[in-house]
Structures are given as structure tokens and as C-alpha cells.
Amino acid sequence: MTHRRISVALMAVLGLALGAQVKLELNGKARLERKGGVAQTYERAGGSPLTLDLQPGDRLCVERGEARLTYGVRVYNLGAATACFQLAPSPSLWQRLTEACKDVGICKDEAARAFAKPATSRGNGDAPALYLPTDYALPELRLPVAGGRRVRLLGAGGEELFSQEAATGVFTLPTSALRFAQRLEVAGPGGVVYAAPVVWVALEADGIAQKPREQGLRLLLSEQVGFAPAAYSYLLAAGERELAAVIEAQIRAAFGGSAP
Amino acid sequence: MRPLSRFWQSPVARKALHRTALILLVMGALQLIHRYDLLGPLGFLVDVEQNAPLDQLTRVVYRWDAPPPRQAFPPxxxxxxxxxxxxxxxxxxxxxxxxxxxxxxxxxxxxxxxxxxxxxxxxxxxxxxxxxxxxxxxxxxxxxxxxxxxxxxxxxxxxxxxxxxxxxxxxxxxxxxxxxxxxxxxxxxxxxxxxxxxxxxxxxxxxxxxxxxxxxxxxxxxxxxxxxxxxxxxxxxxxxxxxxxxxxxxxxxxxxxxxxxxxxxxxxxxxxxxxxxxxxxxxxxxxxxxxxxxxxxxxxxxxxxxxxxxxxxxxxxxxxxxxxxxxxxxxxYGHFSAGLNRWLLVFMVPTLVFVALFLTYAITDGLLGRSRFRKVINGLLEPTIIVWLLFWVGAFIVNRFGYFLDYLFPVVAMHFALLGLKVWRGAKGHDAPAD
Known part of the structure; x- marks a missing residue:
């Protein structure tokens, strides 16, 4: 008795999830997909209900006809509209432990890396603005976004100053056009995916002409993702390919964006 | 009977027993202070501080299955x-x-x-x-x-x-x-x-x-x-x-x-x-x-x-x-006025503290008796083991019985006890070997 109580208590503490029984009144054909790619097919025309043992993660779909599935106190009418029922995969012991560890505050979520500060203040919604230092010395700005996209620079009145389509996804924007641009738009096949103002920022400089590498590193240290294209261009010009590749991934994520 | 009395005479066991008694004493004193509000207007210090460890326990049980209800209740x-x-x-x-x-x-x-x-x-x-x-x-x-x-x-x-x-x-x-x-x-x-x-x-x-x-x-x-x-x-x-x-x-x-x-x-x-x-x-x-x-x-x-x-x-x-x-x-968790069987805890907590301390001293004083790192390891193990042990015991109790005991007290008591011990030792002016 004591043993049983202890083991019940232990199971309650460990949260071991066991399988569940569902009752299936089937009129047609149903397919049960179990973990590990195992599938079973059932075919009935009414009659006595089937009792199935489902494990967490198992999925039962009605392929033809309709079915009434009872799980605990819940009823699901499976048919054309909703064909499938799935038993929610329960989190593993390890997942629960790590989550509890995070809840208690011992474990931390993985910290973000460089350019992690969200640059939302001047952009539209969550999209970062394109920042350029006023002392930007290169003739072109390189902006890597996903291939097959179109980039446009718009002036104060909304007129198009520059437009480019690049199959490789790396755009080259002339600095002269950027000087007068107010907005930048990146459009995919489905419409505009990213739009943000172009902002020229006066960064304090010590008046000494610096090499592209130092300029790039300085912008990198600003940690503002809006400066990332400028930093990327400087680093490419300085031949720092490895460092540039790291930033490139972040630019693609931030500027190739999902929604404007 | 013989091995048992030899066990109690071993320095490690006596040290563990001594510390356990010290912890229980402080714990009991704190409980009394809390129960009868002996601190008067300063009592809020204890009450407010209690929330932090009890909140931690709340977080621990948040994702774990609840035990079955104590009495029949409709769905x-x-x-x-x-x-x-x-x-x-x-x-x-x-x-x-x-x-x-x-x-x-x-x-x-x-x-x-x-x-x-x-x-x-x-x-x-x-x-x-x-x-x-x-x-x-x-x-x-x-x-x-x-x-x-x-x-x-x-x-x-x-x-x-x-x-x-x-x-x-x-x-x-x-x-x-x-x-x-x-x-x-x-x-x-x-x-x-x-x-x-x-x-x-x-x-x-x-x-x-x-x-x-x-x-x-x-x-x-x-x-x-x-x-x-x-x-x-x-x-x-x-x-x-x-x-x-x-x-x-x-x-x-x-x-x-x-x-x-x-x-x-x-x-x-x-x-x-x-x-x-x-x-x-x-x-x-x-x-x-x-x-x-x-x-x-x-x-x-x-x-x-x-x-x-x-x-x-x-x-x-x-x-x-x-x-x-x-x-x-x-x-x-049944009813709050029904009361958890406190005798279970009165028995459980000291036993666990004693066992943990005994194991700790068996390692530090016994196995590492001659090692240079004894003091460091001793300092690291002792409070950590007790605090974590009590924490998980507390989490278990909350999960099983739903009772947030005045859980802070064991932890605070441990710290007070260690602090007192340090002061006392410092006054004696030597690093006591296993007492």
C-alpha cells in the first residue's frame, strides 16, 4: 500500500504522461498514424464503437465517411470539415525540467548576439530603419536580401529615385541616390515585404580619416541593426569576408523581413 | 545495538547531529516569532520576504501534474x-x-x-x-x-x-x-x-x-x-x-x-x-x-x-x-482548515537535513580529510546542499499536499545557523576540526 502510494506520488511529481483511451464510432475509413511512421487503417460501417489506445503524438484522420470520437469528456465529430484528431504530445521529462529551471530563474534563455538591439524607434512597426552615417565614404551601399526581390528608393514626394532587381539577392545602391532618398522598399513576388525610412545619422567622428575596416567595426559596435548594411559594405570593401558573412545573415533576416 | 551506538559516536555523525539541532532550534525560534508576532511592527519583514521563496515553489510546480483530488468532486x-x-x-x-x-x-x-x-x-x-x-x-x-x-x-x-x-x-x-x-x-x-x-x-x-x-x-x-x-x-x-x-x-x-x-x-x-x-x-x-x-x-x-x-x-x-x-x-488540496499532517513534516525535515549533512561531512571530513581543498569544498557543499534539498522537499510538499509551509524558515534558519557558527568559530580563533 505504502509502495503504491509512494509510486503514485512519484508519478505525480515526475508528471509521467501515459497513453489515453479513445472511443471511436466509425462509419467509413480512418487512419491512425503512430509515432515512428507506423500507420493502421480501420474500416467500419457503424456497429459497436472501437476502443483505441492512443499515445501522445498519435494522430487519427478520417479518410472517408465520418466518425465520432470520445476522449475523456470531450467529443469530436470528425468528417469533412475537421478530419483529424491528435493527442497532444506531452513534453518530455527533460523539457519539463529545463522549463522549470527557467521558471525558477536558474537557467537563462540564450542571449542574443551582435545587432541584437531592436531598432524599432524610427522604422515602421517592427522593421528596422536603414541608418547611414553622414560620413559614409563608399560610392555604393550593398544590401543583401533574398533573391528575386526588387528594391526601390523613394524620394520625398514618393517618386522613384532608383530601382533594382537582382537575382542573387545582393543589391548595390548608389550613395548619390541614397542621399536624397526618404524611403526604402523591398518587394517580393507577393508585394512589399519591407519598407522603412532611410535615415542619415551624424555619428561623432574624431576627424581622422579612417580605413573601411575601422569604419565597419565602428558601425558594428553600434549594435543597431539599421547600420548593418553600411557596416557590411565597409567590411566587404576592406576584404573582411568572414565578418561580413556573419552580418549578412542578420541583414537578410531583418531587411528581407516578413511584413512591412 | 552496538553498531548503532558506534555510529552515533563517530565524529561525522555527531557533527551532523549537532548542526541539525542548531538548525531546528533557529527554525523553531523563527516559527514562534512568526506565530505569535513577537517582532511587533517589524513582523512585516518576515511576511514580505516569505513571498519570494514561496513564489519560487509556485513556479516549480506550475508545469507538473497535480495529484488527484483529496475527496470526490464533480468534474x-x-x-x-x-x-x-x-x-x-x-x-x-x-x-x-x-x-x-x-x-x-x-x-x-x-x-x-x-x-x-x-x-x-x-x-x-x-x-x-x-x-x-x-x-x-x-x-x-x-x-x-x-x-x-x-x-x-x-x-x-x-x-x-x-x-x-x-x-x-x-x-x-x-x-x-x-x-x-x-x-x-x-x-x-x-x-x-x-x-x-x-x-x-x-x-x-x-x-x-x-x-x-x-x-x-x-x-x-x-x-x-x-x-x-x-x-x-x-x-x-x-x-x-x-x-x-x-x-x-x-x-x-x-x-x-x-x-x-x-x-x-x-x-x-x-x-x-x-x-x-x-x-x-x-x-x-x-x-x-x-x-x-x-x-x-x-x-x-x-x-x-x-x-x-x-x-x-x-x-x-x-x-x-x-x-x-x-x-x-x-x-x-482538500480544505485549508483541515490541516496538513504536521507531524509528518516534523519528522521528515530534520531527518532529511541530518542525512544530507551526514553525507556532506562524510565526504568533506572523511574522504577529503587530508586534502588541501577540504575547507573550500566544505564551504561550497554545506549550504548549497541544504538549501537545494529543502527547496525540492518544499516543491514536493507543495505538489503533493498543496501546503505552502512557512518554507522560508528552514532556509533562513540554515543561513542564520551557519552565520552564528562562523562568528562563534571566529571568536574561538581556530578552524575547528570535525567536532
């Missing part, structure tokens, strides 16, 4: 008006039409519920004008002949209630009591601590409506709220050791996408969206006959959100979720 069904329901049941021009509420109540009545909590403010009609809208009229008709105990939020604030001239609680502008004797006003407010966090099942104040969770609990165990003696019994149930009810044990209320379903962490709880409930998503059989129903909304998110001491719900829990957690705490 608890949360019917939530979530986003999908709002969209599916939307009547042109209304966020949530009162006629839909009438539909929900009619459907609930089919299960012959033991009690129903409607966590919507129905004090007044949807229109500001005196005339009731069509939906209001329908709802009023359903409410007037609802044959099962129905708990409605008493919209009047508790401050007003202490005044002599209090208007009666109203439903759709009508006096609640005269509409239907089966309708009872309840206090559906959650109780905040001074730091803005919800931790307690509210206490039932005399002359005020019962807290929602407590009233549902009473209905579930078969009390009849219309009888004064049952009402008084319910009221007495809420007088906890600290006079403010009991701490809520929070557990994640799991929600699944459409067509996906899993176990809830609370045993006996079922969560169903209002739209699915109206489509017949809840079994009608003996298993749901006489269930306890809660009707509430979880959308829009920001209109009824409250902070709770759970990190995973850092943006707050919905009010109805807090009521569910409070109810399930009462259901699962």
Missing part, C-alpha cells in the same frame, strides 16, 4: 469564450451578443450542473437606455427560470458594500434576488498583494458575497447556498491560518489547437471553447452529469489580465484562469 468544466468562439458566434454589430449567453446557459442546463459561475458583468443591459435589447430579453428569460445554482459576479466594489445604504446586486438592471432564488451574487474580484501580484484565494468577509472560487467549491461538495447555515459553513472554510484564505497553487491550463487535445495538469478539469461546447463537444453522460461549470472569456487578452507569481505567465493570467486555479487548489 470542472471551463467554457471559455476565446477568440475563435467570438468570431464563430459573432452577431453583427456586437462583440458578444447576450443572446449567445442565453444559448450557452441553456446548453449548460442540459448537464444538470451542481453550480455555474458566469464571469461576465451582467449587471446592466447592453444599451444605456432603459429598454432591454432583444438579446438581453432572451437572457433575462433564461436567467429567470434557470433551475440550477447560478453564481453571478456582484459588480459592486467591496468598498461600497461596507456602507449602510447599499443597493441590491442587480442583473440586467433587475434586482438579482427577486429574479430567481437560484441566482447568488459572488465576489469575482481577484485579490492583489501590495506588489500587484495575485496569490490568494480571497477570504469571505462577513456580510459580503462569497468569493467565486469558494462558492463554486461549496456547491461542488453539495452545500446549498440558499440555506444560512450552509452559507455560514462556507464562510468559515475560508478562514486560513493567516486570515486571508490560502495561497493559490497555479498550474498551467493547457490549451490546444483545433483537433488536438491532451491531458490537463489539474485532474478533473476540462477546458472547452464556447463554440465547440455549443456544437456538442462535451459528452453528455453520467461522467459529466452534475458538473461544475465556469463561463468566462479569454479574449480580448488585455481586458481581464492579472499578474501572478508564475514566470511563464509573465504577461498575466486571465481572470477566469485565476478562478479556475483557485477552485482547483481548493478541490485538489
Amino acid at each position: 470542472v468544466v471551463l467554457v471559455e469564450v476565446d477568440r475563435q468562439s467570438l468570431e464563430a458566434l459573432r452577431v453583427q454589430g456586437y462583440l458578444f451578443h447576450r443572446g449567445r449567453m442565453a444559448d450557452l446557459l441553456l446548453r449548460v442546463a442540459e448537464y444538470r450542473p451542481a453550480g455555474v459561475l458566469v464571469d461576465f458583468d451582467l449587471s446592466f443591459g447592453s444599451n444605456e437606455q432603459a429598454a432591454l435589447s432583444e438579446g438581453d430579453e432572451r437572457l433575462l428569460r433564461v436567467l429567470a427560470r434557470f433551475p440550477y445554482p447560478l453564481l453571478l459576479a456582484d459588480g459592486r466594489s467591496p468598498e461600497v458594500l461596507s456602507d449602510a445604504e447599499v443597493p441590491e446586486p442587480s442583473v440586467l438592471g433587475r434586482p438579482m434576488g427577486r429574479l430567481n432564488p437560484q441566482i447568488f451574487p459572488v465576489n469575482a474580484f481577484v485579490l492583489y498583494d501590495s506588489d500587484g501580484v495575485t496569490r490568494w484565494v480571497p477570504k469571505a468577509e462577513p456580510g459580503q458575497p462569497l468569493p467565486a472560487a469558494l462558492a463554486l467549491y461549496c456547491l461542488g461538495v453539495g452545500r446549498d447556498l440558499s440555506r444560512p447555515e450552509d452559507l455560514e459553513a462556507c464562510r468559515r472554510l475560508s478562514v486560513g491560518p493567516f486570515g486571508v484564505g490560502e495561497r493559490i497553487v497555479f498550474r498551467e491550463i493547457r490549451r490546444f489547437g483545433s483537433g488536438v487535445q491532451g491531458e490537463q495538469l489539474w485532474k478533473g478539469l476540462a477546458v472547452i471553447s464556447a463554440a465547440e461546447f455549443l456544437r456538442g463537444g462535451l459528452v453528455r453522460s453520467e461522467s459529466t452529469e452534475g458538473a461544475v461549470f465556469l463561463l468566462g472569456r479569454t479574449w480580448p487578452l488585455d481586458s481581464d489580465q492579472h499578474f501572478v507569481p508564475v514566470r511563464a505567465a509573465s504577461s498575466g493570467l486571465q481572470g477566469i484562469d485565476i478562478h479556475v486555479n483557485a477552485l482547483m487548489t481548493l478541490v485538489t
